[in-house]
Amino acid sequence: MDEMLSQTAIETVPELPQGMPVPSLSVVYIPQLGFHITMPLEEATDLAARGPNADWERMFVTDTHAYFKNNRMRTMDQELGDLWAIICDIEIEISHDLAQRVLEREDFLVQASELCGELDSLLALAHGACEYKLSRPRMVGDNVIDVKAGRHLIQEMTVPSYVANDAFLVGGDGPEDEDGAQGEPGQGHPNMLLLTGPNYSGKSVFLKQVALIAYMAQVGSFVPAERATLGITDKIMTRITTRETVSRGQSSFMIDLQQISWALKAFTHRSLLVIDEFGKGTDSCDGAGLCAGVLQYLLTQGSLAPKVLASTHFHEIFEQDLISEQAPGLGLRQMEVQVRHKHRARRGIGDHNSEVIYLYNVRPGRSTLSYGAQCAAMNGIPDAIVERACELSELAMAGEDLVSICASITAEEMADLEDAEAVSRAFLELDLDALTPDEIANFKSILDELITSSSAYTRTSTSSGADLPRIPS
Structure with missing residues (x-):
């Protein structure tokens, strides 16, 4: 329409009366009134002053423009008429009719859409299962998580080889596992796996992989494991990542406390709690006490005890008997490492020059060292700082008063x-x-x-x- 009107205006200019300057002329279409030539009012007045013209007829005037018809406009009205308006009316009728027919088959179309969506989801899950070597989990009514050779899919894509690990957890009123064994030897039915080990040894990855396997099984997906037997998990609550923001006046430790508080209020015996190094954001004594208090509370819930995966660097909670290593429901695990001791030029400063080899295997028992000095040395912390840290660590382990020692003078x-x-x-x-x-x-x-x-x-x-x-x- 726009191109046709512009071309018509160009062809209309030679039809103006003789001797009249070329005005600002255009051709417009007005529904129900047809096609018109329009020009500014002062130029239209000049046209009218030149005398009557049978070909040009002024139809109406606005405050700024005058509208005319000539033989060309009349011909367009006869040949095209209100064709555009007719087209719009027909489109409205077609759309309305289509809407009515769709509504008549609404239930069928909704069911078809749901089936297509379900099919698309199942095809995506099947493709992922083939692509990433996933296995079908065995869903049972028991409140159990039993994973054989589990993996973390995303972490597995970033490393040349991935070490798979087992996990076994039973929530409140937990039954025997599928082989009839009463949990692991000496541990009974552990509803809590407490993981210790050095930094960088893979503790957080292990916690996340078990939670992800439980989640994937709940949504109907195959899981990254050699074998998995899982019961229904109604909630997965985590204290893993602290997301700080300047828009909320909260410290990182306050955010950690809120996450733990919500989890302790909302869990059921079917829930899975993942707690990664809770208490590290405050004083070590307060942090160790809070961590021990939370873990002890979860261990004493009896038939209401949730499934808990936790990690900590607070070794003093065992050394000071805040939690018994033989507590019912507690399963101690550690990340396996090997340490190669190198020759030290000076004695008595801590073996921070030793080389820590991470094996990423989850083994029974607990670790007594975090190898923080070795990690600091590996990441470029100056040797003088690392040596001083080792000296203070050795004095602390020996029970020395660090305040009086640091306050002494030469x-x-x-x-x-x-x-x-x-x-x-x-x-x-x-x-x-x-x-x-x-x-x-x-x-x-x-x-x-x-x-x-x-x-x-x-x-x-x-x-x-x-x-x-x-x-x-």
Whole structure:
């Protein structure tokens, strides 16, 4: 329509009356009124002043423009008429009719859409199962998570080889596993796996992989494991990542506490709780106490106990008997590592030069070291800082008072303090009022003599209690 109107306006210009300047002419289409030539009002007045013209007829006027019809416009009205309006009316009728027919078959179309969506989802899950070597989980009514050789799909894509690990958890009222075994030897039915081990050893990845396997099984997907037997899990609640934001006035530890608080209020015996190093955002004593308190609370829920996966670096919760290693429902696990000890140029500073080899195997028992110094050295922390950290760690493990040790001073520092005390005492003994004008003018030399003699005296005096020499005024 726009192109046709523009072309018609160009063809209309030669039809203007003789001697009339070319006006700002255009052709428009007005529904129900047809095609018109329009031009500014002052130019249209000039056209009217040139006398009557049978070909041009002024139809109506607005505040700014006048609208005309000529033979060309009349021909277009006859040939095209309100074709555009008719087309729009027909489109509306067709759309309305289509909508009515769709509504008549609404139930069928909704069912077809749902089936197509379900088919698309199943095809995607089947493709993923083939692509990533997933296995079909066995869903049971028991409140259990039993995973054989589980993997973390995303982590597996980022490493050349991935070490698979087992996991076995039973929630409240947990039954026997599929082989009839009562859990693992000496552990009974563990509803909590507490993981310890060095930094970088794969603790967080293991916690996440078990939670992801449970989640994938719930949505009907195959899982990344050699074999998996899982019961229904109604909630998966985590304390893994702390997301801080300036828009909320909350510290990282406050966010951790809120996550734990919500989990403790909302869990059921069918829930899975994943707690990764809770308590690390505050004082080590408070953090260890809070961590031990949360774990002990979850262990004492009896038939209401949820399934819990946890990790910690607070070894003192066992060494100080905050939690018993034989607590019912507790399964201790550790990440396996090997340590190669290298020769140390100095003894007694902590073996931070040793090489830690991570095997990423989950084994029964607990770790007693986090190898933080080795991790710091591997990541470029200066040797002096790492050595000092090792010294303090060894003193702390030996039960020494770190405050008094760090506050002690060396013999050289003690000598400097004695020098300063002697100079101060000698200066206080000066009778400044008795100084002569010449002595006042030469006061700097008196101070130099005082400092020199006092320092020399403290270095040569014995413990006989000899008095300091008086500096003559």
